[in-house]
Amino acid sequence: MHLTLEFGGGLELLLEKSTKVHKVDVQPNDAQGKVMMKGLLSWVKSNLIKERPEMFLKGDSVRPGVLVLINDCDWELCGGLDAELEEKDVVVFISTLHGG
Amino acid sequence: MDSAIDGVRQPPARAGSRLCTHCGERKAALKRPKTLEQICRECFYIVFEDEIHRTIVDNNLFKPGDRVAIGASGGKDSTVLAYVLSELNRRHKYCLDLFLLSVDEGITGYRDDSLETVKRNEIQYGLPLKIVSYKDLYGWTMDDIVKAIGLKNNCTFCGVFRRQALDRGAALLSVDKIVTGHNADDIAETVLLNILRGDIARLSRCTFIITGEDGPIPRCKPFKYTYEKEIVMYAYFKKLDYFSTECIYSPNAYRGFAREFIKDLERMRPRAILDIIKSGENFRISTTTRMPEQGTCERCGYISSQKLCKACVLLDGLNRGLPKLGIGRTKGVAGGDSDSERQAKRSQRSRSSLQGKHGNVDL
Numbered sequence: 001m002h003l004t005l006e007f008g009g010g011l012e013l014l015l016e017k018s019t020k021v022h023k024v025d026v027q028p029n030d031a032q033g034k035v036m037m038k039g040l041l042s043w044v045k046s047n048l049i050k051e052r053p054e055m056f057l058k059g060d061s062v063r064p065g066v067l068v069l070i071n072d073c074d075w076e077l078c079g080g081l082d083a084e085l086e087e088k089d090v091v092v093f094i095s096t097l098h099g100g
Numbered sequence: 101m102d103s104a105i106d107g108v109r110q111p112p113a114r115a116g117s118r119l120c121t122h123c124g125e126r127k128a129a130l131k132r133p134k135t136l137e138q139i140c141r142e143c144f145y146i147v148f149e150d151e152i153h154r155t156i157v158d159n160n161l162f163k164p165g166d167r168v169a170i171g172a173s174g175g176k177d178s179t180v181l182a183y184v185l186s187e188l189n190r191r192h193k194y195c196l197d198l199f200l201l202s203v204d205e206g207i208t209g210y211r212d213d214s215l216e217t218v219k220r221n222e223i224q225y226g227l228p229l230k231i232v233s234y235k236d237l238y239g240w241t242m243d244d245i246v247k248a249i250g251l252k253n254n255c256t257f258c259g260v261f262r263r264q265a266l267d268r269g270a271a272l273l274s275v276d277k278i279v280t281g282h283n284a285d286d287i288a289e290t291v292l293l294n295i296l297r298g299d300i301a302r303l304s305r306c307t308f309i310i311t312g313e314d315g316p317i318p319r320c321k322p323f324k325y326t327y328e329k330e331i332v333m334y335a336y337f338k339k340l341d342y343f344s345t346e347c348i349y350s351p352n353a354y355r356g357f358a359r360e361f362i363k364d365l366e367r368m369r370p371r372a373i374l375d376i377i378k379s380g381e382n383f384r385i386s387t388t389t390r391m392p393e394q395g396t397c398e399r400c401g402y403i404s405s406q407k408l409c410k411a412c413v414l415l416d417g418l419n420r421g422l423p424k425l426g427i428g429r430t431k432g433v434a435g436g437d438s439d440s441e442r443q444a445k446r447s448q449r450s451r452s453s454l455q456g457k458h459g460n461v462d463l
Contacts, residue, residue, distance in 0.1 A: 009176070009332065010344045064363035067332055074130035074333070077118055077138050095344070096176070096285075096332045097359065 001026050001035050001087055005044065009095035011066065016050050024048075026085075037068070038081040040091065056093070067094045122147070129337070133327045133370035141337055148334055152322055153188050159309050161320045164195040167275040171266055172200040172221065172229075174214035177281030179221060179342040180331050181323060185279065186225050199273050200225075203265045204233035205258055206241020210348050217343040224341065232269035234261055238415055246349055249423040254349050256427060257418075260410045264402055270317045278319045285328040285362060287321070288373045291380035292358045300389050307380040314394075315403055327373065329366075 005022045012020045024047075029039040038060060045053050055063065061081055062068060068075040069092040075083055085091070118128045120140035128138035132147075139147070156162065170185060172178045182200060189196050202218045205211050215231065222229040235241045238261060246254050270278050287307060294303035305311055310320045323331065335342055365372040385391070396402065397409035404410070410426060417425025 008336075008344070010346060013345070064360070064367045065328075067329060067336075069336070072129065072337075073127070076131040077128055092336070094332055094336060096328045097363075 001028065001085065003035075003040070003085060003088070004090045005048070006090065006092040007094075008092065009067075010097070011056060011093055011095045014049050014051055014053070014055055016048070022048060035085045036081070037070075037075065037079075037083045037085065037091075040085060041081075055095070055097075062093065063097075065095065065097045067096060068092070069094075130330075130333050133329050133366065134325075134374065136370070144330075144333070144337070148326075148330055149184055149188065152184055152326060153192060155309070155325055156188070156194075156322055159320075161279075161310065161322060162194055162196055162277065165197075166194075166277055167197040167199070167273065169199045169201040169230075169266075169270045169273055169275040169278045170227070171278055171280040172202050172218050173281075174202070174217035174221070174343040175281070176332055176335050176340075176342045176344065177283055177286075177323065177328075179217070179281075179340050180335050181279065181281040182221055182225055182227060183338070183340055184334075185322065186227060198227050199275060200227045200229040201266065201269045201273065201275075201278070202229065202231045203262050203269065204231050204235075205262065206234050206243050207347065207349065208243055210345060211242075213345065214343040217341060220341055230269055230273050232265050232272070234265065237261075237265055237268060238411070240415075240418055242349060245418065245423075248418060248421075251349060253424075253427045257414055258349070260414055264409075264411045267317060267402070275317065278317055280319060280321055281323055281331075282321045283323040283326050283328050283331055284373050284377060285359075285366070287324060287380070288376040289355065289358050289362050291376050292362065293355060296354075296358070300385055301391055303380065303383060304385050307377055312403075324377070325374065327370070 003024050003026055005024055007015060007020055007022075012018045015022075026035050026040060026043050028035050029043065030036055041057060041060070041062065045057055049056055056066065057063060070078050070083055070085070071090055072092070118138050120126050120128045120143050121137045122139055122143035126140035126142060129141045130144060131138050132144075162168065168185075170178060170182050172182055182198075185196075186198055188194065189198060200218060200222055202215060204215060218229060218231075221227070233241075240248075242254065242258055245257050249257075266278060290306045291303065294300075294306055307324075309324050310318050312318045334340075362373065362376070392405035394403055394405055397404040397412055398407050399412045400409060402409045402411065406413075408416075413426035417423045417427075
């Protein structure tokens with residue numbers, strides 16, 4: 001499944017070369033052959049995060065204070081960890097944990 | 101309360117399939133932490149800006165004709181503040197003269213980059229920008245200070261110096277008020293920190309929306325009731341240009357823990373943030389608690405509860421090669437740190453620097 005992942009608010013610093021936008025191909029990784037947000041997070045952790053994963057994840061979810069949008073919609077309205085992703089979805093992660 | 105929290109037992113909805121509870125027409129784009137409402141982008145802009153307008157009006161933050169400096173770091177909060185305040189000023193005819201005021205701490209690879217953002221904001225929002233630097237005011241950059249004292253206590257210097265620098269910059273602009281981008285999450289965090297430190301004087305004033313009214317230039321916080329989540333969402337949807345790299349010298353683990361705790365609470369019950377602020381506002385300080393008396397610094401005239409203000413004591417230490425002078429609670433020369441302090445600092449150093457914000461943010 002082709003997805004676009006964007007990292008902002010400082011999260012990009014945890015990735016290789018601090019790249020913000022990643023076009024990725026994620027294989028279905030749950031029992032029903034779907035890609036769920038929960039599965040995507042562990043995929044990101046093993047495939048994209050190069051350092052300090054604790055800045056991105058806590059338990060099986062994102063660290064509180066990291067905002068997630070699926071196609072520009074707050075993931076809290078889409079089912080959070082149980083949101084099912086579809087081909088060409090855009091998922092944005094933004095950390096709010098910085099000074100301002 | 102619990103019945104209002106949606107998404108618990110309902111099947112997960114597909115992104116964007118719910119309708120806005122305000123207009124009932126467009127797809128909802130976010131869940132408001134304050135009210136748990138699902139709301140579309142357009143309605144969100146309206147309620148977000150209106151709430152800030154109400155806060156400004158209800159608390160009489162400004163008078164027509166006021167000259168107002170926006171403390172601008174280039175980060176999300178001050179960038180959104182500059183944008184929203186110039187909008188509201190136009191829309192509601194506050195008749196304010198707005199300025200951007202930035203402090204250049206002299207931190208290579210951090211502040212120099214974020215100041216570039218502020219310079220772009222100057223053009224984007226058409227607001228005149230004034231930059232005051234530690235180098236000009238104190239003769240030392242933070243880079244120099246860290247070279248002299250190492251990565252220990254450096255946030256103390258920076259916090260004390262920044263506070264004064266903002267006041268001095270504001271005086272140079274001859275403004276009537278300074279506004280800062282401190283948001284509800286910041287204030288809740290500071291209430292907790294002041295409780296944890298037993299800092300009764302700061303506890304009693306950290307929730308005030310206006311501080312320093314007895315001094316020359318009062319400061320106010322129009323985002324006192326604005327959630328960080330909404331500020332970041334607003335900046336994201338509006339594609340505002342902000343800078344988001346953590347300071348390379350800030351290992352403030354203690355504030356980081358408080359911050360993380362607040363964020364954990366928010367996830368379980370978002371209202372916790374407003375409730376902590378409410379608790380802070382309603383504390384009554386016992387009349388037998390000794391409060392420091394405010395006077396002025398003998399050397400520079402800045403507000404101070406001691407003979408010399410903190411900045412002058414710290415600067416003295418730096419210039420005499422005794423950088424520990426003025427660090428810690430003891431007056432005058434701070435000899436050895438206590439065991440617990442030393443331990444806390446050890447663990448601070450061993451932790452990552454992405455943890456949180458600067459130390460010693462005095463709201």
